[in-house]
Structures are given as structure tokens and as C-alpha cells.
Amino acid sequence: MRVLGCLDGTNAEQIGYAAQMFTTAEPLTIGLLTVIDVGPRKDIDRMRERFWRPPMQHQPLTGQMLAAETAAAHETLNAGLAYAKGAETLLRQGRPELEIVNTASEWAADVILIGARAEYGEPPHVGPRSVGHVARFVLDHAPCPVLLLRPLAREQFPINR
């Protein structure tokens, strides 16, 4: 079985534990994917266009941006490896939602593990808009089953009926 875990920089532990659920499957290959989002760079280019400037690619800061993105991506993958030892790591660059579904297809994933949305220290959110745009896109477009991972939020229950 080929399990593809999607790391967003905040969910390494969650993905690692979810991947352990598949340990009975033989043979098991775990892939850890992280995507360098090019969206912010495109936004900066659009902003530059508004001020009649050429795209960022030839600017001195571009190198720093790439270095910071790459370092963050490697750190994310290493954090994932701490919970899923021996996993295959995959680093992509582009729109995360597109890269995840395309990688799942190329890598022949049998199941995708994805967090509902990146969590930056806030309490788990239950309710409308609790699934981010990346997870929503993956649910709609994945070439295989998707396991949506949500943080434990039992203290927020029961929901009023």
C-alpha cells in the first residue's frame, strides 16, 4: 500500500500517527510530501506589475526567498520523518492543491493523508470553513481515497441539536 502524507509545516505529528494506522498493510510505502507554495511569489509579481516593475525573478531578494522556502520545506520534511521513519520524501513547488493531487497520481498513491487546515497554535476549529481550501480541493480532485485528519476537539461537543 502506498500512503501519501501531506505536510503543511504544522501537522507532522498528526500525519505520522495517521500513517501508523496502515502498518498492518504489507508492503507499506509511506511518502511525505511538502509543497513550496508559489502563490505568494505570484502575488508579489502582480504587485510589482501594479508599480510597473519587472517580475521578482531578477531581483536580489529572490535568492533569499528561495533559500528561506527551501529551508522551511526541508525542516517540514525532517519533522515528518521524525514520526514516520524511513518514509520517502517528496518536495514539490507550485500551487499546493494542484501539486498534491498530481503527485498522488504520479506516485500511484493508494490513499492521501491530509490535515483539514494548517493550525498555528489556535484551538481546533469545528464547524463551517474548518476545512481549508487545499484540503477541499484535494477531496474534490484526488485520484484515490483521501483520509481527512482533524485535530481532536471533543471538548467542543456536544453540538447543539
Add this chain to the structure above:
Amino acid sequence: MTRPFRWSESRIAMGGAAGLLLLGLIRPADAARTLLRDWNTFLFFIGMMGLSAMAETAGLFDWLAVQAARLAHRSAARLFLNVFLLGTAISMIFSNDATALILTPVVYVLVTRLRLPVLPYMFACTFIADSASFLLPISNPINIIVMSRYPLTLFTFLRLFLLPSLLVIAINIGIFYLLYRAQLKGSFNLEQLPAAEMAVQHRGYFRYTLWVLALVAPSYVIAAAFQFPLSVVAMAGALLLLMGALFWKRTTLAEAGKGISWPIFGFIAGMFVVVRAIEDTGLTIKLGNLLLHLSGGTSFGAVMVGTFGAALGTNLINNVPMSVVMNSSLASVQHAAPAVRNGFVAATIFGCDLGPNLTTVGSLATILWLLILRQRDVEVSGLDYFKVGVLVTPVMLFVGAMAIWLLL
């Protein structure tokens, strides 16, 4: 607006101006007079871009960003506030151009290193660039364009814009905190930051840059107070920094030239000539009369119609052309009561400065294109800016316009 075949705006504007000259719709002498009359605007653009580029070479923006992070004491929320304050200071002294184009990528690198969510901080930079761009006359080139035609004393400028600026900045910060409060609850690890000294490539040139800027900032205020051309101060500052950079071998003339967006001069020159020719057709006068009619001849109407008209126009044709069109149109309101006249001038500055925040990363045409992409199920981050812009900008425009009206 549509940029057929991806032609640059400057090529289109210059082509339009050349066409008008060839067809005899504007006399070469009139075109030349129009361009010479606006020498202050052209020089200011060179000086402003030169100052920012040289300060970037010194590593000033990186250094300031690292300091902002250190002063945040590991709190993501406090860093968010510091980014707003830093953006305000940079817009005030270097103009909105520097905040949007230089500070935004610097902050992007910073928060990526700190493993913080990127978007709230990028939004903070891009929005504060315009929200803080009417604190001083030099905070936005639009102010120079409008004030070249309709001069305001520094006292009048500050009287009309200081309080609205502070209100708009406060609204911007407040709404953004509400929007992103969940993502800003975390903290960051200071060890992931490089030392501030790492940003400084050459200590001597960095110190020299700080001294020159410490000289330029009050010079701007003094020059504005005496209605001395601000472009001269900007150019002098840029030249001083360039000389320092050449002395310490931090740049070359060719390299420094790349820091200036030369096509913008073709675009502005073309726009000035095209609008001058349109003036002869009486079209801009008609627009001015329409604005006056819509305002009902009251100062309240002038501020509201001027603000929202200019803001809408900036999202259709970009703010520089809109300010040139408004400049020309306001000629027909000069016979109105002083409060109405001043109301229109202030509203033009305010609307053209703040209006772009509605569609921060492009014009309405860009947003329509992004909406089409969104319909194809591709998540487009540019649309996030639009959603936030639509939420926050009308509030800022209304509150700021009300404050300007009360201060008229």
C-alpha cells in the same frame, strides 16, 4: 486596462501620445510644455526609487525587519503589529512604493524563516503601503502629482490628512487583527532568525545610509513647509547614497540604474500628453462638471464623490493615470466655493492613494481574470487580497473621507 498582446503600459501610453502628435491633435509645443511643467513629478519618481534602491543595497529593510521581529518578543501577534508600524514608517519616508515592493518580500523571507503563516504578514505589508501613504506629501508619488497642480501648504496637508491617516491605519490594523486573530496566536523561535548584523553587508555604508536618511527625512518636512520642490530633496538624498555606495563599492552605476523603473517615465509622459490632448476636447471639463453636479455643490458631496470616484477610477485604470485625469478635471471646480474646491483636491489625493487597496494586487481587470480562474476550481491567492480589500477598503475610505470633511 486590457493591455492587448501583453504590451507594456508605457508602450501603449507613449504610442497614444505619438499618435496624437502625428495626427496633429496636440501641438508638439503644448506636449513639451506639459512635460516640462511636471518636471517635479519626474524627478521625484527618480529620487524616490533611487533612495529606496540604495537603502535596500545597504540592507536597511532586512535589518529593520529583523529588529521588528526581535522587538516582538516571540509573539506572532506583536510581530504583526510591528510589521504594520514598520510599513507605516517606510511608507512615510520612502513612499508606498518601497513598502509594497521591498518590505513585502523582506517580510515574506522573515516569516518563512520563522515558520509563521505567510499571508497575514504579506497582507499587512501590501495594505499598509497605501493606508499610510498620505501621512506626508512624499509618502506617495500621487500626492506630488496632484499637489504640483493644486499646491497645499504642509500645514494644510497635515491638517487635512494626519488624523484621517491615523484613523485609516488604526482601522486597517484593527480589522486585520480580527480577521487573522486565530493565525496570530502562536509564537516563534528567535533562534531561527539571523543576527541583525547579517543583514548589513557593509557596516560603513550602512551607517552612512542611516546618516543620509536622518538628513533627508527632516529635509522633506522643511522643504514641504517652504513649498520647495520635494523632488530636489529626494534626488539629493539618492545621489548622496549613490556616491556612498560607489565609494564603498556596494554598487555600480549600471547596477544602480536597474533599481529605477525606467518604463514608468514613458508611461507617465505618455499619460500626461494624452490627458492634455483630451483636455482640449473638453472631456475632462465635462467630467469635472459631472463631479461637481454629483456633489451638489457641497463640501460633503465634494469629499464623498471625489473620494469614491477617484477610488473607483484607480481600480479601473491604475492610480497614476486616474490622478492625472482628476487633476485635469478639477480645473472645472476651481470656480466653486473654497471648501468644495479643497474638498475635491483632498478627496483626489485620498481616493487615489487608498483606492488601490480595493484590488491590491491589480486592477479590476486582473481580479475578473482571477475570478475566471477560480471558477475553474483553481484556488487563486490574488483573490484573497480582493476579498480582504472589499471588506476593509470601503470602511477606510468612508471613515477617512468623513474625517477629511470635518477637517476642511
